[in-house]
Amino acid sequence: MQVARGETVALLGPNGAGKSTTIDLLLGLVRPDAGSVSILGRQPSAAVDAGLVGAMLQTGLLIRDLTVRELITMFASLYPKPLGVDEAIELAGLENLAEQRTQKLSGGETQRARFALALVTDPELLVLDEPTVAMDVESRRSFWVAMREFASRGKTVLFATHYLDEADQNADRIVLMAHGKVVVDGPPTEIKARVGTRTIRVTLPGVDQAELAALPGVTSATRHGASVALVCTDSDAALRALLTAYPAARDVEVAGAGLEEAFIELTSDAA
Amino acid sequence: MTGLAYTRFELRRTFRNRRFLFFSLGFPIALFFLIAGPNRNEHDLGGTGISAPLYYMVALAAFGTMMGMVSTGARIAGERQVGWTRQLRVTPLSSVAYLRAKVITAYATAGASIAALYLAGVSLGVSIPAGRWAEMTGLIALGLMPFAALGIFLGHLLNVDSIGPATGGSVTILAFVGGTWFPVTSGVLRTIGRCVPSFWLVQAAHVALGGSAWGVRGFVTVLGWTVVLSAAAAWAYRRDTGRT
Numbered sequence: 001m002q003v004a005r006g007e008t009v010a011l012l013g014p015n016g017a018g019k020s021t022t023i024d025l026l027l028g029l030v031r032p033d034a035g036s037v038s039i040l041g042r043q044p045s046a047a048v049d050a051g052l053v054g055a056m057l058q059t060g061l062l063i064r065d066l067t068v069r070e071l072i073t074m075f076a077s078l079y080p081k082p083l084g085v086d087e088a089i090e091l092a093g094l095e096n097l098a099e100q101r102t103q104k105l106s107g108g109e110t111q112r113a114r115f116a117l118a119l120v121t122d123p124e125l126l127v128l129d130e131p132t133v134a135m136d137v138e139s140r141r142s143f144w145v146a147m148r149e150f151a152s153r154g155k156t157v158l159f160a161t162h163y164l165d166e167a168d169q170n171a172d173r174i175v176l177m178a179h180g181k182v183v184v185d186g187p188p189t190e191i192k193a194r195v196g197t198r199t200i201r202v203t204l205p206g207v208d209q210a211e212l213a214a215l216p217g218v219t220s221a222t223r224h225g226a227s228v229a230l231v232c233t234d235s236d237a238a239l240r241a242l243l244t245a246y247p248a249a250r251d252v253e254v255a256g257a258g259l260e261e262a263f264i265e266l267t268s269d270a271a
Numbered sequence: 272m273t274g275l276a277y278t279r280f281e282l283r284r285t286f287r288n289r290r291f292l293f294f295s296l297g298f299p300i301a302l303f304f305l306i307a308g309p310n311r312n313e314h315d316l317g318g319t320g321i322s323a324p325l326y327y328m329v330a331l332a333a334f335g336t337m338m339g340m341v342s343t344g345a346r347i348a349g350e351r352q353v354g355w356t357r358q359l360r361v362t363p364l365s366s367v368a369y370l371r372a373k374v375i376t377a378y379a380t381a382g383a384s385i386a387a388l389y390l391a392g393v394s395l396g397v398s399i400p401a402g403r404w405a406e407m408t409g410l411i412a413l414g415l416m417p418f419a420a421l422g423i424f425l426g427h428l429l430n431v432d433s434i435g436p437a438t439g440g441s442v443t444i445l446a447f448v449g450g451t452w453f454p455v456t457s458g459v460l461r462t463i464g465r466c467v468p469s470f471w472l473v474q475a476a477h478v479a480l481g482g483s484a485w486g487v488r489g490f491v492t493v494l495g496w497t498v499v500l501s502a503a504a505a506w507a508y509r510r511d512t513g514r515t
Contacts, residue, residue, distance in 0.1 A: 027360075027361045028361075029357065029360060048360075048361050048362070048363065049363045049365075050363065051362075051363050053361065055358075055361040057354060057357060057358055057361070059354045059357075060353060060355065060358055061353035061354065063284065063350060063353070063355050064284070064288075065283075065284035065287040065288050066283070066287075070283070071280075074276060074280040075362070077277070078276070078277065078362045078364050079362070080363070114358075117358075121362070
């Protein structure tokens with residue numbers, strides 16, 4: 001697996017898929033049994049020592065008895081070319097919490113402070129392991145805005161998540177993992193196209209299933225009473241043909257197969 | 272200097288922890304007044320030739336500083352539990368800078384404890400020449416080296432649940448055979464005592480009588496334990512962090 005400079009890549013998979021192990025390998029926290037890892041042409045530990053990598057690990061609280069600002073300042077001092085402390089605080093949206101002691105933060109606030117620690121190091125590669133766990137909806141939204149802002153500076157970002165919409169909305173590329181293996185690797189649209197189906201639901205009594213399945217763009221049709229579900233590879237063509245051929249069709253609904261369906265299909269294939 | 276900034280923040284946060292300061296500074300002082308107070312006019316405690324206030328000043332300084340040094344372990348175990356140690360591993364902070372910060376912080380708390388006990392001692396009439404104060408402090412500082420290593424060893428070996436009993440228990444036993452509660456002048460206890468570093472911490476009080484408080488045996492014992500426990504600390508640190 002290769003990640004190019006400047007890419008934002010999501011490692012997506014259920015718990016136990018191997019996301020955190022991949023990240024631990026990348027950060028040099030564990031050594032590979034076979035194969036090798038290289039970051040900007042260096043061993044992971046050398047890249048970490050050179051301050052090229054910033055990480056927000058999955059588990060972790062902050063040490064107590066320092067203010068958020070002090071902790072970020074201390075972290076910045078460990079790196080050769082850190083961001084300004086104020087800039088990191090602002091990026092992570094911690095302006096109002098900067099003078100708080102770390103032990104007083106809520107779970108979501110702690111996550112944001114940990115994000116600020118990763119940002120202040122101004123790394124070339126930012127690694128985030130399930131960063132939005134414990135965040136509420138609003139923090140989550142502002143977190144991703146900040147992440148994209150950071151990525152837009154030409155930085156490489158790799159994040160692990162099991163939230164499918166997060167991967168879909170925030171990554172240029174999704175690497176889907178299951179059982180320790182990469183199942184699919186591509187842009188979010190391509191992942192959807194791999195399953196790529198939409199479902200048309202329609203109320204249409206008295207029409208034969210086989211007839212419906214023969215419509216252009218439809219791969220299969222199932223009937224439950226008056227209600228029919230058509231699985232389509234090209235829902236646009238299917239819908240035109242359907243409404244032309246059967247003007248009586250009503251209650252039409254078209255549902256896109258989200259990443260969720262793609263995910264279930266692809267990961268169960270790998271099992 | 273990356274490592275030194277880290278040390279500065281370690282010191283700051285340690286000295287901000289009021290509960291920690293209360294127990295590591297306040298506890299030995301309270302014990303000092305409890306034990307030495309009633310015996311303040313005893314000028315030759317248990318045949319040691321040392322006055323009770325001086326003896327217990329040093330003995331409880333030894334106890335307090337041992338506690339302070341070993342409590343580094345509790346802080347390390349806590350940092351490991353919350354994932355902070357792992358977080359530090361993905362920073363450029365070197366192992367040397369990390370361990371140096373732990374040792375310096377431990378010595379700083381020990382220094383505060385010694386200063387507090389000296390003041391308490393003076394308040395009960397301890398009076399010795401300036402050079403002797405310095406010599407005694409130097410010996411105590413040297414005698415604490417094994418405990419700095421012991422704290423790091425335990426902190427990287429044990430978890431938060433077991434570290435409390437382990438440090439509390441080991442310090443209590445070491446303080447007992449070392450003569451913190453009463454002078455160990457003869458018998459099996461003395462034979463055992465002479466083999467452990469805590470005994471020599473308390474012996475630093477003999478400086479006040481003039482001459483050498485330690486002798487070769489004291490230096491060899493302290494240095495021997497320092498070497499052994501440092502090796503153990505290095506082993507536990509490597510095993511815990513996978514760093515070399």
